[in-house]
Amino acid sequence: MSELHKFLFEGLPVRGMLVRLTDGWQEVLARRAAASDAFPAPVRALLGEMAAAGVLMQGNIQFAGALVLQMYGDGPVKLAVAEVQSDLALRVTAKVVGDVAGDAKLEAMLNVHGQGRCAITLDPKDKRPGQQPYQGVVALHGDHREPLQQLSEVLEHYMLQSEQLDTKLILAADDNIAAGLLIQRLPVQGEGNLQGAQRNEDLIGLDEAYNRIALLAGTLTREELLTLDADTILRRLFWEEPIRRFPVHSGEGGPRFVCSCSRERVGSMLKSLGRDEVDGIVTEQGRVEIGCDFCGLKYHFDPVDVGELFTPVGQQAPGSDARH
């Protein structure tokens, strides 16, 4: 079962999280394969890492809404998305145009011309009128313009830039599991916001406890992250550290695949296209078929459904809510 483990280091300004996505991740891939639309292996690995990272970031800030991690690319991968809700429900998708080499890393997939971007959006569940979602964007290169090849490097860079917090991330994914380990220095507290922020910046890279623990975390190999259970990983890495574990998030309260698409939403989308446009598709193809990019579900609207869609509520014939 998929799990999110949270822990901190007693008496030290360092916290951590470990995520292992198993069943939910396998379901994402199986749905895609069933729709005869499987992603190339490097894209599957990237999406798995994005899903793991999304859960770690959402688990870290516990934001009341959706945390959306997006990669915009100028290579064969045009877009990759991982969305994680506050209850850790997650879904991912990507738009791939053209061939992706079997050994492609970030640069070859998303940043061929240096225009690739990673955006982190926090979309509140209950928006106030006029409230815009918060969004932070980083390029896919480091401080010296060197292209970054790993998602973990991009996100570490983002956390440092946007939150002035040292963060160590290790991510890995294959077709069975998507997993990640996050170690973060806790922000300085209780000194008033501005002063606190200033001190956080001053402390970047200088906290001894954080540096030691991040170094230990950095010895975790991709293979170990993919194959060992959480207890074994934490014991092996931090056996000399005063680690305190919190209850595990799993099952219904843990990370799991859930798609929020619905026939109603697809209907609203068709309505927004306008009657002429939709009638045109029906004339051409006999019906409208819309597939969900996240879960692979296909929604069909035949001429009767389309007629109902554009009939004002109250004028519909009795029993006309039949699904087709």
Ligand SMILES: [Zn+2]
């Ligand atoms: Zn869906």
